[in-house]
Amino acid sequence: MIAASDLHAKPSWRSTRSKLMTGLMIAAVAILAIPLIAVLYAVVSRGAGVAFDAFPAFFTKDIPAISRREGPGMGPAILGTLLVTGAATVIAVPLGVLGAVYLHEYGGTRKFARAVRFMAMVMTGVPSIVMGLFIYVMWTMRFGYSAFGGALALACLMLPVVIGSTEQMLRLVPTQLREAAYALGASKSRTILTVVLPAALPGIVSGALLAVARAAGETAPLLFAVGAAKAFNPHLFTEANTALSLQIFNSDLAFPAAESRAWGAALTLVALTFLMTITARVFTSRFALKR
């Protein structure tokens, strides 16, 4: 016979240590969450007023030409951000995905593939302002300010990230799936297009999206390439444009009106990236089959 208390846990150093460590981990998560929540709170509390006062004026009106003047207007910057980021995505994502498919499926450990992979890795570490300078020299000095120049700079930043994340995802596709396709008489290209890429698609999309969301907030690469327009410019290749991040950077904080507009721009930028992430999540879950 045993007494009920025999099976009870006995107080020991082991169980105390377990509690202590669990507590430490919870504390770490809490500390991690503080800056996230604080940033969101600051942006929403200061930006929401100016952004939604007289809605939708803030999102559609031109930026006041004189920064000390009260009143809304970030429309051109929103359009500019969408133009620059959109064009950068169109350039970088297909190039990056195709490059990664070559590196993983065809290049393997060949010298050329190894060199490209190494350069992509180096490119990840290049400061964004250097990319901006590079595009300034290669593009802006010849063709002048335009949204496209900014897009080129952002594409340079995104490219190594897209290559890296796509190759990682391709590596996760099990060999058994490829072999199954080969055993049915599928060629290599067919296998990649109809089995490997669809299997890796959710991962590729979220990797690409992470790159896009990060690029959308970049300021330094746009500084030399985009210019600082205050009116709408829907043209991709001509005339100075602007972007939300540039407006935040350029706003004259001596004037309260300009400062509050900058907070509004910050809120818009956060909301835009958030929206992009949500869209991609919905998009990828559509592809997942229901069991």
Added chain:
Amino acid sequence: MAVAQPRPRPSNPRILVEHRSAAAVEDTPVVFEIGDAAVYYGAFRAVRDVSLQIHEKQITAFIGPSGCGKTTMLRALNRMHDTTPGAKVTGKLLYHGVDLYGPQVSAVEVRRRIGMVFQKPNPFPKSIYDNVSFGPRVNGIRDRAKLDELVETSLRSAALWDEVKDRLRTSALGLSGGQQQRLCIARTIAVEPEVVLMDEPCSALDPIATARIEELMRQLKSQFTIVIVTHNMQQAARVSDRTAFFTAELDSKNDQRTGILVEYDATAKMFSNPADERTENYITGRFG
């Protein structure tokens, strides 16, 4: 475990196909003619001196202990080794008299005629319908009605139709292991191959699912030539017409274990009166 001392090997690889006995099986036309075949992974010789003939519309089983090269040999038959870097196949491998590794021969064309079912069920992360129609689509069939028909007949042949006919559009990953393996068989026969290679198709399945797959193999024999690798001697005895016994031998030159073909004969003879002592030791459980 005590390993029986093998008898000295005869200098020539034995070809025992022509062995006549009461248990001899019908001599259907030869599909594969293999002579002195070997497979290398880089410098490592995984299996050597394999000579045998595989006959049409019969089930040929490759049995033997782990690491004896039976799966390696099977994968050589539809050029699956092409995708493994460093793998090399030597010797004579004729398919209806055509050298499988000839310079003009395309691995893709080979695999359209010689399908394969793998050890672990590996359905694509697609719907059941898309899994079965994948092969026909690869072969250029676009017509919806034709595809529908092929999917149904293939699933019926694989004894899976009744279980999945109401959920063809749901993910194949939602099926049980046994159902997934039958789906993989359906996917393979949808291409209408001549030969189906099976690499331990039941090793991941329970006895009931295994019995269903074996029953299926007996039915499919009327349409296809089947080569099956199995660890399970009872399975080989139950389903196959001919059995090849492989074992691994230490290569005196480089201290590596290389697979060899010990004996190949009608299954009934192999399991009742094998010619080689090593075969007898293995099937009676004294070794391996």
